[in-house]
Amino acid sequence: MPGNANSLYSEAGSSGLTRFGGYISEEWLKDLQGSRGVRIFREMRDNDAVIGAFLYAVEMLLRQVTWRVEKGGDSKADEDAATFLEECLDDLNVSWQDTLSEILSMLPFGWSFLEIVYKKRSGMKPDEPEEGSRYSDGKIGWKKWALRSQETLSQWIYDDKDNLRGMEQQAPPTYDIRMVPIEKALLFRAKVTKGNPEGRSLLRNAYRSWYMKKNIEEIEAIGIERDLAGLPVIWLPSEIIEKGTAETITAYNSWKKIITNIRRDEQEGLMMPLVYDDKGNKMYDITLLSSGSRRQFDTNAIISRYDQRIAVTVMADFLLLGSSQVGSFALSSDKTNLFGVALGTILDSISGVLNSDAVPRLFALNDFGKLTDLPKFVHDDIESPDLTVLGDYITKLAGAQMPLFPDDDLENYLRSTANLPPKPEDLDLFEDTSGEGAEVDTGESAQDLEKVAKVEKQFQRDRRDFMKAVHSLQKAVQDGVEKK
Numbered sequence: 001m002p003g004n005a006n007s008l009y010s011e012a013g014s015s016g017l018t019r020f021g022g023y024i025s026e027e028w029l030k031d032l033q034g035s036r037g038v039r040i041f042r043e044m045r046d047n048d049a050v051i052g053a054f055l056y057a058v059e060m061l062l063r064q065v066t067w068r069v070e071k072g073g074d075s076k077a078d079e080d081a082a083t084f085l086e087e088c089l090d091d092l093n094v095s096w097q098d099t100l101s102e103i104l105s106m107l108p109f110g111w112s113f114l115e116i117v118y119k120k121r122s123g124m125k126p127d128e129p130e131e132g133s134r135y136s137d138g139k140i141g142w143k144k145w146a147l148r149s150q151e152t153l154s155q156w157i158y159d160d161k162d163n164l165r166g167m168e169q170q171a172p173p174t175y176d177i178r179m180v181p182i183e184k185a186l187l188f189r190a191k192v193t194k195g196n197p198e199g200r201s202l203l204r205n206a207y208r209s210w211y212m213k214k215n216i217e218e219i220e221a222i223g224i225e226r227d228l229a230g231l232p233v234i235w236l237p238s239e240i241i242e243k244g245t246a247e248t249i250t251a252y253n254s255w256k257k258i259i260t261n262i263r264r265d266e267q268e269g270l271m272m273p274l275v276y277d278d279k280g281n282k283m284y285d286i287t288l289l290s291s292g293s294r295r296q297f298d299t300n301a302i303i304s305r306y307d308q309r310i311a312v313t314v315m316a317d318f319l320l321l322g323s324s325q326v327g328s329f330a331l332s333s334d335k336t337n338l339f340g341v342a343l344g345t346i347l348d349s350i351s352g353v354l355n356s357d358a359v360p361r362l363f364a365l366n367d368f369g370k371l372t373d374l375p376k377f378v379h380d381d382i383e384s385p386d387l388t389v390l391g392d393y394i395t396k397l398a399g400a401q402m403p404l405f406p407d408d409d410l411e412n413y414l415r416s417t418a419n420l421p422p423k424p425e426d427l428d429l430f431e432d433t434s435g436e437g438a439e440v441d442t443g444e445s446a447q448d449l450e451k452v453a454k455v456e457k458q459f460q461r462d463r464r465d466f467m468k469a470v471h472s473l474q475k476a477v478q479d480g481v482e483k484k
Contacts, residue, residue: 019156044210054311062347072375074372085362093144105147111198117143121138139366145358157179166179167185237283
């Protein structure tokens with residue numbers, strides 16, 4: 001009731017997730033339910049060229065993205081906490097790149113469940129290297145985030161308030177029932193609907209096209225084999241075909257097995273009885289019929305159509321541009337930009353889980369005093385800025401008399417974006433700390449002015465080289481576009 005204070009803190013409705021105990025039943029297609037669905041998605045991931053190319057492209061693009069830690073404030077404790085979080089990520093027994101690959105298994109399966117394993121940072125342990133740490137401050141860090149494979153899921157554990165409490169698994173080699181609590185795990189999902197812990201596979205919409213393509217390819221392979229080897233036809237006496245006695249039935253079955261198992265391979269061969277009737281005709285013979293006519297359907301075009309549909313469902317159809325001699329440079333650029341945006345959302349979902357679950361639990365085990373806020377993981381962009389566009393933008397800003405330089409942060413960003421070496425520390429500008437109108441020691445002022453002149457000269461050289469490189473790149477890109 002509205003007047004009941006408890007109603008403010010309790011749920012009146014339900015998500016509507018279809019589950020029976022710990023078994024989720026949201027998928028309406030039986031072939032994709034439960035463990036059968038996991039096997040299907042694994043086959044799609046491992047056996048299909050287009051899907052494999054898409055998943056490989058996603059993984060390689062996401063693995064090259066730089067992750068960093070942002071501190072929660074400007075206090076000494078905030079800086080120490082940020083440094084500690086960076087150390088914990090670097091101190092994982094399994095590298096962050098490999099851990100990210102395990103996390104990305106959520107893309108084909110819809111979800112990935114990683115158990116957080118902690119360790120006490122007590123230095124290196126030669127006898128137990130997996131228990132060691134690069135640090136010996138006694139704090140509690142991460143040992144690893146271990147994947148609990150999708151194939152090992154037995155059921156999900158819920159409490160009486162419909163809250164997910166963990167994952168029950170049955171894994172080789174012992175196949176013992178084990179329960180991993182949610183408080184000690186990270187659950188990543190490609191897409192969340194109704195709070196479903198199994199999420200939704202990115203390959204779900206591609207299933208029908210993949211299924212049709214798979215069967216057509218198998219039929220095509222059988223047809224090619226028959227066209228190359230011919231259709232085997234066996235000639236037998238009529239009494240064997242009529243199967244009047246037990247002996248003729250046995251003979252009929254034997255010949256049927258022979259004719260259906262004929263294959264052109266390294267073990268091909270056939271033994272036939274040499275028997276003639278009273279007119280001198282062979283009573284047993286085998287021939288190969290071949291078809292010289294063209295098939296009514298072009299299977300190559302049909303398979304290409306399904307490849308295109310599979311790629312479209314995951315916004316990766318740019319991978320097929322050029323394979324059919326169609327598609328422009330501009331179209332490819334637009335599609336890759338959209339693909340990059342989609343990948344950015346995947347990184348956002350990963351960082352969201354890390355910052356909402358992994359980081360708070362870690363700092364609950366370690367005391368850093370009063371923090372302004374917890375540090376958090378952030379990721380860089382998927383794509384680097386176009387140097388041509390960036391250089392033109394900076395030139396226009398400079399032409400509008402916007403004061404851009406000297407600015408160390410801006411210069412370091414531009415150098416990093418263009419893969420140029422960082423600015424030498426001994427070339428930093430010295431600020432005038434004497435105050436306006438104050439008298440300055442003549443000797444120190446002369447040294448400072450000499451230093452400033454040296455820095456400005458170096459800056460002008462760097463700026464000239466950078467702009468020259470940008471204009472050269474811009475001209476090369478324009479020449480390339482005009483040629484296309």
